[in-house]
Amino acid sequence: MTASAACRGPLHLAAAIDQPGAYAAAPYTELALLAERGALDFVTLGDSFAEHGPDALAVLSRIAPATGRVGLVPTVTTTHTEPFHVQAAVATLDWVSHGRAGWAVDVSVTEAEARLFGRRRAAPAEALWREAGEVADVARRLWDSWEDDAEIRDVATGRFIDRDKLHYVDFEGGTFSVRGPSIVPRPPQGNPVVVVDATTGHARETAARHADVALVRAASPEQAGAARAELHRRAAELGREPGQLRVLAALVVDLGGGEHAAQPGHGGGPLPTAGGPLYRGGPVDLADLIAGWHGAGAVDGFHLTPVEPRRDLERLVNGTVSLLQHRGVFRTFYPGATLREHLGLARPANRHAALAGDPS
Template identity: 35%
Template sequence: MPGAATPLRLSPHFRETPVYTSPPRRLHLNVNILHSGFVPSAWRLPDADPRAFIDVAHYIRVAQIAEAAKFDAVFLADNASIADQIDFRPITALEPTVLLASIAAATTRIGVIGTASTSYNEPYNIARRFSTLDHVSGGRAGWNIVTTADLGSARNFGRETVPVHAERYARAAEFTEVVKKLWDSWEDDALVGDKTRGRFIDTTKVRPVSHHGKYFDVAGPLNLPRSPQGHPVLVQAGGSADGRELAARHAQAVFSAAQSFDESAAYGRDLKARAAALGRGPDAIRILPGLTTIIGSTETEALRRRDELVDLIPWSYSLTRLAGILGLPVERLELDQRLPDDLPLPGGGNGNHTFFNATLAQARNHGYTARQLIRALAGGGGHRVVVGTPEQIADDIERWFVGGAADGFNLMPDALPDGLKQFVDGVVPILRRRGLFRTDYEGSTLRDHLGLPRPVSAHPAGQEAAVTA
């Protein structure tokens, strides 16, 4: 395989692989609505609206395009600080669950996945927020569990330092356990609504969680009935050992960052082995690497689109962003020199492991200079970029999916909504002809789309009810 951001030329052996009309499993596609698009200069395109990042109509339009194509879900990232260079590009600004509620009201089937940090929230409010989103969407909600490593966010919550990596993940593990307990604090049939007898709630089926842990003391129960999915789908995005352990224990889907087929396949094997060791089944987790697509009717056209977008980004912006991912002073990077040798994890291991490792792997595997790396990443950081025709993009997706390196992808089109429209019009029909992607939804919930069971609420026998009258 060539570099991730070069046109795809698959081996003759792969091109002889027969078309799969009955794939052994279902391909999953989400779209990550990164304001104007993944490439930092997307907002400068002639048809782009610079205010799209705070315009709910923009997000709804993208979601409706994805729903018409039968995507599994839309995905929203989040930050608790200004974590980019706002003198040049838009940022993640709108609070995800509020925005997703608006998207849910304007759609009927597509899932709505939002990011919320365990570092600067409390379990009760997150359990309530995502259970509410599951109710108002009719069972389409998902929570992307993250910890937060940047100093700006810490200072926004009254802290002068970022908690160490291990502590952030220990808190996240307990946080997630409490959220799940709260979601289970009502049994499915607790809401009776018997008008004749005047009985509204069966209070024997509403129980406290009575959690007393290292980080949290939560009485419970939650103040709303169990949601349509039982639990909103749990998503996780960590690549470190601690992140993998959290995902193996709790996640049903993982938003990963991988630059090569082998890297992604190895990640999936490791994660599923960890999940199996915890007593979860072999099909408990969906691996969904991030994938940026830049599409043209020919290879030349696709490359020209990539280069035009990258050339609209100031090199000073790109160098500063790359330095931030690598945890380096920007002065240590030279555009036409390779990255420094023996780079340590950012912040002594207290930074973002996932994007650091993925970006460094891309640079080392191809021997890129900083300038070449920035172009290969289309000015972004960490996630794989594929440049080519619809047929080439479909070939790449098929190879990763059939070969077991991914269960699907979190798509991050170069520009929105145009890049998604190109994918939907050009790539999706090819995937359908090959029998890889659905032609219609088979269910109504996000769990239905992902092929996940609905969790059964379990309570200790004889536990005292929370409400007695």
């Protein structure tokens, strides 16, 4: 990496709080509060039709009132689900969290998952990711179907909404159509944050077109930097402002070594594994890795998945994050209240209000 490639924005950090076998809210709340204590941008909670476990979006809606600043990003599978229901549920999470919601878009590729619904057969990944992009598109349109001041709540006249500020979306996708408008008022963030794991080619195209945050599984800063550059290039080709797409390196971390150096063979960095790049070592070396990759311009930040959730997240927050804060590399407090503010992303203008205000 050259000096000119250095990251121009602040470091962003996020962590997974997945806990296999946990069905109560308390364990998830505990980890979300721990992440919040470290001023992490957001936490994620995975979900899949192929695995047993609680609904991620429902869990994060449950713990939203117990947290105050950390962003909440559940995985939401767009295959076999109704786009209208998906957008309403994500909008509701944004309301109950006061603007801290995101959603990690994912697809369902197996026949076993398709049989759970019985409506259609499994489809190729390319088609499913194209559909996922359409779901992300129509979700934004539905969130914009209520203008920000559509609710008037006029007791004297008995008018709750201004019907002129509700809009049909009349969206026709490849596998679904939606008329709208939404049944949920426009979310506090305007558009909750869209997260896509952009490691594979088909998902990368969807991320470049629709994501606010793209995750890339890379075992070196060179790999990560190349993925970031490709995503930014493609976003620009699609008419987007590349600087509005945050690219985070996704690493699995095993901090069981405490303060010891990185495990021999890791060389202070991650090694490729079947589950993705794995870093095994101590919090200090991990802080060096994070600061090095970010300072070299390879990524805008990191999404970290602890091998042992409670142990590793505690060592991440109390060790790695504290050291990064001490060095002035990572913030010590949340400067804003919403997830978009944490990420340095503007609240999008409502497309209908923008058209109404355009004299042309």
